[in-house]
Amino acid sequence: MSDNNNVHISSYKEHFSTWAALILLTFMTVAVSVFGAELRTLSVATAMIIATVKATAVGYYFMHIKYDPKIYKWMMGTVLALFTFFMIMLTIDYLTR
């Protein structure tokens, strides 16, 4: 929004902190997967939860959703709801065959 002087500028520090958190979560996931391979410790659910935390950090800070108008949050919520709906319908379909 170039016509707006009070636009929010993310700080370098915030981007760096986001990066550090993402790297930490990545190495945690890899460590559990590689060193716990025999135990099959990394379940699909755990991996997906960690991935979703990472994705949220990317969206929130890197993609600036945190500071943007609410419409972006609403639209993102709509897309995620749509995807969840597809996923539930597909699961019900497969489970009832």
Next chain:
Amino acid sequence: MDHTFHLPNSGHNFDAKSSKLGMWLFLYTELLLFGGLFLVYMVYRELNSEAFLLASFKLNVWMGTFNTVLLITSSMTIAMSITALQKGNKKLSVNLMWLTIIAALGFLVVKYFEWGAKFEHGLVPGMEHYDTLPMGERLYFYLYFFMTGLHGLHVIIGAIFILFVIRGVNKGTVTPERYSLSENAGLYWHLVDLVWIYLFPLFYLIH
């Protein structure tokens, strides 16, 4: 806001808000495109969990981890380049964008070696050895090549997009006051990162 009527000017209409909204709408369709593929993966994994498990051990976790670090780091550099541009530091902004492109190239080089190894082992759909694999493993590698391939295409497009922004900054069409192109390239690049965040554990890590 004045309400006088303006004739269309020399074609340099600029509307940062709409341009960003448009970019996001496009990204939502991208999310659903990859989302559909993830649903295909979900069903086939459920039906062939043992085969998917065996096949996943044939991927190189360390190459995947290295690429993950590259993408996360490049996501940071592109985000910082927008901050730099907004603060009026054009030179730093351009340098950070070059770093992002270097990371993108690094990602593709690693992918080249990864895929090369799969070709050597005959794990690519259509190869003789691939046809002898059990159904579940064939599905795994089919999805692996399709999804990482589509993602790789996005890496290439994202890097080209960033090149255009660099050109814009150098030509003076992308400025600290008109940074919307750089913002949109950044959003696209973060999407590339976002998709990889899910691809990496699903193909490399879940044992």
